[in-house]
Amino acid sequence: MALLAEASTGQQFEEFLSAAGNRLAVVHFQAAWAPQCGHMNEVLAELARETPQAAFLRLEAEALPEVSERYQVSSVPTFVFFRAGRPVDRLDGAHAPELTKKLRRLAESGGEAPPGAPGAPAAPAPDLEQRLKKLIRAAPVMLFMKGAPQEPRCGFSRQMVALLRESNIRFSSFDILSDDEVRQGLKTFSNWPTYPQLYVNGELVGGLDIVKELAQSGELESTCSQTQDQDQTQTLEQRLKTLVARSHVMLFMKGSREGGARCGFSRQILDLLNRTGVDYDTFDILSDEEVRQGLKTFSNWPTYPQLYVKGELVGGLDIVKELEDSGDLVSVLRGES
Numbered sequence: 373m374a375l376l377a378e379a380s381t382g383q384q385f386e387e388f389l390s391a392a393g394n395r396l397a398v399v400h401f402q403a404a405w406a407p408q409c410g411h412m413n414e415v416l417a418e419l420a421r422e423t424p425q426a427a428f429l430r431l432e433a434e435a436l437p438e439v440s441e442r443y444q445v446s447s448v449p450t451f452v453f454f455r456a457g458r459p460v461d462r463l464d465g466a467h468a469p470e471l472t473k474k475l476r477r478l479a480e481s482g483g484e485a486p487p488g489a490p491g492a493p494a495a496p497a498p499d500l501e502q503r504l505k506k507l508i509r510a511a512p513v514m515l516f517m518k519g520a521p522q523e524p525r526c527g528f529s530r531q532m533v534a535l536l537r538e539s540n541i542r543f544s545s546f547d548i549l550s551d552d553e554v555r556q557g558l559k560t561f562s563n564w565p566t567y568p569q570l571y572v573n574g575e576l577v578g579g580l581d582i583v584k585e586l587a588q589s590g591e592l593e594s595t596c597s598q599t600q601d602q603d604q605t606q607t608l609e610q611r612l613k614t615l616v617a618r619s620h621v622m623l624f625m626k627g628s629r630e631g632g633a634r635c636g637f638s639r640q641i642l643d644l645l646n647r648t649g650v651d652y653d654t655f656d657i658l659s660d661e662e663v664r665q666g667l668k669t670f671s672n673w674p675t676y677p678q679l680y681v682k683g684e685l686v687g688g689l690d691i692v693k694e695l696e697d698s699g700d701l702v703s704v705l706r707g708e709s
Contacts, residue, residue, distance in 0.1 A: 375420040376413070379431040385439055389457045392427040396479050397454040401433040401445045408466035408525070409449045415468045419475055426479055434527075446566045447518045447526025453478055465518065465525060465549040500557045507554065509574040511544035513596045516558060517568040518549050525549060528580050532568045535587050541596045543570075572596050575669065594661055608662060612670045615663065617683035619653035621645075621705050624667060625677040629654040637689045641677045644692055650705040682707050 379385040389397060400416055402409035413430060420428040433440045433448050443452050443459060451471060453461040461478060463471055508514055513536075519525030521533045521543075536543055548555035548567055559565050562576050570577045572595060577583065586592040616622055623641065627634035629652070633642050645652055657664040657676055668674050671685050679686040681704060686692065695701040 375428065376417045377427070377429045379429055380435065382436055382439055385429070385431060385436065388427070388429045389454055392454065394456050396426040396475075398426060398428050398475065399452045399454065400428070400430040401440060401443075401448055401450040401452065402430050403433055403448040403527070406448050412449045412451075412466050412468065412471070415471065419472060423475060423479055426475065444565060446528055464555075467549075500553060501561060504554065504558055504561045505574070507546060507558075508571045508576075510546075512573055513541060513543035514571045515543050515545040515568055516548050516554075516571070517545055518547070520547055521545055526567075528566075529568045532570065532580050532583060535583055535592065536570075536596075539587060539593045539596070541593060543596070594665060608666045609670065612663065612667055613683070615655060616667075616680045616685075618655075619651075620682060620707065621650060621652035622680040623652055623654045623677055624657050624663075624680070625654055626656070626658050627654075628656045631656070634658060635676075637675075638677050641679065641689050641692055644696055644701070645679075645705075648702050648705055650702060652705070681705060 377388055379388055385399075388399075398416070398419075400409075400412065402413065416428055416430070420426070431439070433445055433450070440446075443462075445452070447464060449466055451463040452459050453474065461474055463474055515521075515532065515536070517524060517529035517532060519529055524530040524533055546554065548558070555567075558569065562569060564576060564579065566579055569579060570583055577586070577595060583592060586595055623629075623645065625633065625638035625641065627638050629642065633639035655663070657667070664676075667678065671678060673685060673688065675688055677688060679688070679692055686695075686704060692701065695704055
């Protein structure tokens with residue numbers, strides 16, 4: 373086996389792990405476009421010469437997405453340590469001293485995973501949880517990313533920064549590669565396993581895919597402009613409670629019952645409700661951005677339309693369809709079940 377092998381297919385990757393057997397195996401997930409990966413390949417080649425008891429491999433992360441996804445690789449460079457085909461530790465980022473330290477420790481210890489290695493993450497300690505709560509509220513819009521906005525250290529973070537800048541959104545950031553405690557703890561705290569992560573007013577918006585969808589729908593700027601203070605939030609909550617209870621059956625939709633629906637989903641739910649003969653009222657969420665954004669958090673339901681009966685959320689279009697199919701829609705609307 374070469375000092376620093378290469379894999380261009382998933383089969384070659386599996387063959388490398390199989391050939392390594394019980395030896396410690398180090399896999400460098402890299403990208404040709406990232407200069408830091410070239411530097412780390414030189415470091416890895418030197419470590420390979422110094423550590424003959426281990427096996428070393430490099431592969432293009434974006435060329436083998438199924439392998440990258442399997443091991444939750446979302447940035448380059450990333451190093452995953454294996455023994456007997458099982459991941460026992462990892463390192464994200466171009467940190468030559470830390471890579472050397474992990475390699476030597478694992479080679480000498482027989483590859484047992486140290487605390488914090490891949491596996492079921494423990495809940496953040498109370499002190500860490502308080503710190504995370506402060507961090508996500510450090511600015512109205514907080515981005516947890518790999519690197520800094522002026523120098524992102526992964527393609528996903530680079531894309532996220534570009535989306536925010538294109539929408540003229542002011543944001544602060546935290547480099548999760550600079551603090552492994554925050555990097556690992558935030559995954560559990562937010563129940564979101566990858567980075568970057570975007571927060572607005574201390575609430576998780578999501579990762580790159582969700583931000584892309586918001587940008588494409590034209591909702592990113594409004595989502596990131598929610599900077600109400602606590603009193604304003606309380607006032608909005610009272611307003612939402614009043615609105616959802618304004619009528620026995622309340623539908624929050626794009627458009628209105630009288631003026632017509634302004635999206636296909638709202639049109640379908642109007643048709644379903646009209647066929648029941650049960651009276652209902654509607655609210656056009658396109659007419660009030662504060663309600664449109666606030667109700668998503670209030671109801672913990674991210675999309676529209678939303679149907680309420682006696683001030684309680686029933687659900688969206690899919691749930692209403694299921695109720696009609698089961699013959700339960702009329703009784704639910706009447707508050708009988």
